[in-house]
Amino acid sequence: MEMRWFLSKIQDDFRGGKINLEKTQRLLEKLDIRCSYIHVKQIFKTSDYPVVLSLENHCSTAQQEVMADNLQATFGESLLSDMLDDFPDTLPSPEALKFKILVKNKKIGTLKETRERKGSDKRGDNQDKETGVKKLPGVMLFKKKKTRKLKIALALSDLVIYTKAEKFKSFQHSRLYQQFNENNSIGETQARKLSKLRVHEFIFHTRKFITRIYPKATRADSSNFNPQEFWNIGCQMVALNFQTPGLPMDLQNGKFLDNGGSGYILKPQFLRESKSYFNPSNIKEGMPITLTIRLISGIQLPLTHSSSNKGDSLVIIEVFGVPNDQMKQQTRVIKKNAFSPRWNETFTFIIHVPELALIRFVVESQGLIAGNEFLGQYTLPLLCMNKGYRRVPLFSRMGESLEPASLFVYVWYVR
Template sequence: MTCCRCFLNVIFCTWFLNIIQDEFMNGKIDLHSTMKLLEKLHITFDVAHVKHVFKKTVDKRKVHTINIEDFRAIYRTIVHRTEFHELFCAYSPNHKILADTELIEFLKKEQFQTEDSEIRALEIILKYEPVEEVRKRRQLSFEGFIRYMSSEDCSIFKKDHRTVYQDMNHPLCDYFISSSHNTYLISDQLIGPSDLFGYISALLKGCRCLEIDCWDGSNNEPIVYHGHTLTSKISFSSVIHVIDKYAFAASEYPVILSLENHCSTKQQEVMAKHLEDILGDKLLTSTIGDSVVTQLPSPEALKFKILVKNKKVGTIEETMLRKGQDSHGETGEISEEEYSSEEDETDEKAPLQPKGNSSKRKGENKPSSTPRKKAKIKKIKIAIELSDLVIYTKSEKFVSFEHSLANQKCYENNSIGEVKARKFVKHSGNEFVSHTSRFITRIYPKGTRTNSSNYNPQEFWNVGCQMVALNFQTPGVQMELQNGKFLDNGGCGYILKPEFLRNHSSTFNPYNVGRYSKPMSLSIRLISGHQLPPSNLSKTNKADPLVQIEIYGVPEDQVKRKSSVIKSNALSPRWDETFSFTVQVPELALIRFCVEDEISLVANEFLGQYTLPLLSLSKGYRNVPLFSKNGGKLEPASLFVYVWYY
């Protein structure tokens, strides 16, 4: 054993020195060279932490450079984590190496990788062991173990959920669909800019339903902006060009263009021409198979297709009959109450009002608890060219659950404002679930959210709403839930709903889950943090970190647990605290890890977070990556946890 230990010390030192000695030709290196050397060793690091550790080293001597022994000490401080060493030593008899048999035992007992564990162990050694002599012996040194435990292979997010693994052959209405609200806006709803980047960003995040507000523009060219406000304008054709370029960059499954159409029939014809000319074969212009539609097609059947969601004249069958006939210049009319609940009507928008007669305006804008007498009937004119491009996603005014059940066709979908939808969730949960099991339902923010704030999407996912549209440009917990939910199924933008939200006979109610409850017992041991973002308020490199672990799901499952505070340590805080949860409906639950810096007893500063579906949790020792408020990865900042559930 002693010989083996000596051998390992020699080969590790040789490996280490071979990499770094050229940098120390002159005996000393500065901070810049230190960071370059860490990169050469393939070590990910936070610059602020390396600066801090380097400064502590040189301040002792009042110099600006370090020697080779100083560098080794800095390397160990940044890389050699005590929690990893404790785990390594539990399976390494000599505390120097893991033989392949010992690594197999670790994988089976701690990581719950019982299938093909021998092959997996060899793959880990070949991939993560930096010293060639150790690799040849089918062994893993502590250096290799660190690299493995810090890697994607030990991520808390299940590996097989990172690709499309769900059945994609169900009807479209059986899926949660990643959806954006007013996608063209990148700031507020009143005076901010409209920008093509809104579409690019949403599509690159896997968004599958984009909103386009269309208005008449000059020179017979439709424009996109938030009507009756001071938001800037972009051309409809430029929006479609961007969608054509980026539609399938992140996912090959269908994109739905939700048109909020305020254009004259003349400019609607221009819109239809742009859609056909720019999108070409990507645009869905006819039914798949039988023209008599009794069930929506699946995401699989609609791969690489772009669908238009808009009001439509007549039925799909009538459209198919009309195909081939010269319908150029024809229009159709749809009768609707002036004060309908559709998103392009009065209850979503909070338009910029002209000055004057403000008291009258306030009175006019108050919601009425009684129905208006003699509601005006208006005629909405739809150009046949545009109408005929609406195939499986026809916008239909929502009247009531009973009306939809009796009259609505499977390819007709509804848009419901968040306020009305929230009342339905609380008072008519069963009927709402029955409705969304049959028809695609889109939820959109109330018009008073002029700063582009978001509602909590979880309450609408709980009743099966497919298109829960959020302002993607606004960071916060709501978008973190959105991003976390749609990490699942390879980030393709479509998540198969649980069976109890797809079944037409379901009586599921999120406020009374009853027989649909199949509880999960979950235990999470919060072990440590690594290179957490230092506090913005700290002049040194410190933070007083704490971790909140939160469950989002049906009301009964909503819970938040808080760890203790570790004082003045953002580099390597250690908690060793266990949190236990009983989750009634794990199929709908998300778990969020949020790291904060305790500023005072009443205020904390956000440092990073990670959200994922509960059923995407991997068991065993896992690292939790952290993301910034804007959704960027804060590599290498992470938490280290142990996960167990049944």
């Protein structure tokens, strides 16, 4: 599942204030932040599958009620505000939620209680939600923490159905207490540590609950981590700073070329079945693929900063996936020809877990003093590659098409 968030942070620092969409938009325009009203038809232009609207909510209860009114007025029937009759105690498939918008936020009570309140006046009806650590019977497994109370407006709480935000405590706590509609967000540092120390428990957790991984707070420059390590253990939502181009965003864009670019990809069977003992760092069995790529030539490669077609061009082919599959190979350098270089070189890769593998083509111009200059790249899932003679389009660092720049290759693989 791709992380497709409309992240909203609206914090009221004065009493009696009201959220005003027009004023908010004018403020953002003054700050040179692009902002436009959301049209439901535009949301589902690329894909019919559901969109998750994640609220970073720091509002008073009065403003939460205004938020609830705005959400209902903006999205209308597309906003999922009640559980589906066929899924009272299990998560629906994306197919069952087509053309629906789901709100992710804190929630009070159960889905059954939400249905019972449907149609009633919820204004001014607010509840406190305690956040702390519960004690498990028998032994003390968690340190005592001070509980704090969050004020949550029922009007907003009742718009949260299958995407209730719940703080992650431990895998054991989740197995005993976590409900099917509760989602966890785990910071990259903690998630990386858990993926090394308790990988089987982590994968089991992602089979039952939607799990989101987010960048650590110290990334003040909005840099990104490599999302592949968390896709390898089945995390459904891997949050990245989309405003920052580079390798992580190339992998993100390439990963979701699969399934028609719909934003949803079915996880491999070994990440879905309950009796699987898959460990991305210790592959004991499988059906590896032998991938052969003959890189024939380049076509009108992008110009270097010197605006010359006489650059010294080379291509790097990289494989991203489980640790044992990650590797790269490089062509020789074609001197003073970036317009139509010819390599005619063949590369072979043995890939043990092809279901998780991504192939990345990177074109560079060799620089002896300042280092190589990036010209273009293209990333795609291995199993989306068609056999035979193929044209590989190139994209800029910002993800823009560089047509007609491309590579001409021959692809073959056997299992």
